[in-house]
Amino acid sequence: MKKQLIIIAIIILLISVGLSGCNEIGLTNIGDLSANPQNYLGKEVKIKGNVGLGLGIGAVTDEEGHSFPIKYGTMTTLTGKYYLTGIIKQTSLIGYYLDVSKADAV
Numbered sequence: 001m002k003k004q005l006i007i008i009a010i011i012i013l014l015i016s017v018g019l020s021g022c023n024e025i026g027l028t029n030i031g032d033l034s035a036n037p038q039n040y041l042g043k044e045v046k047i048k049g050n051v052g053l054g055l056g057i058g059a060v061t062d063e064e065g066h067s068f069p070i071k072y073g074t075m076t077t078l079t080g081k082y083y084l085t086g087i088i089k090q091t092s093l094i095g096y097y098l099d100v101s102k103a104d105a106v
Contacts, residue, residue: 024048031066033088037096040088045098048106053078060084060098072100081106 028045047068049060056076061067070084086100 027083029066030060030062030068031064033098034066034068037068037088037090041090041096042087044085044087046083046085047098048083049081051078051080051082051084051103069094069097070100071097072103078103 026046028040028047030047030049033040033045033047047060047062049062049067051060051070052058053070053072054077056071056073058070058072058078059067060070060082070086071089072078072084072086083102083104083106084098084100085102086098088096089099090096
């Protein structure tokens with residue numbers, strides 16, 4: 001009986017630890033994205049970082065200092081740490097950027 005309780009406790013612990021990192025699954029590294037944006041053009045990506053966004057245009061910066069331009073809405077203002085999901089696009093004016101479709105606070 002005691003052995004079964006220990007096994008159940010371990011399983012619960014593993015599940016809770018696993019679920020705590022669910023938002024981290026599938027994240028694209030901002031350093032990789034900024035170094036090779038052409039590899040992501042037209043693809044949906046999810047990134048995490050500190051957002052500085054005013055009037056819909058800004059940038060996201062990771063903990064290593066890599067940054068990438070973002071566009072979100074038209075008059076939207078966001079600041080702080082976010083998970084951002086969107087499509088990588090390109091224009092002649094600003095080059096590659098993330099067209100954000102979803103922003104979740106960390």
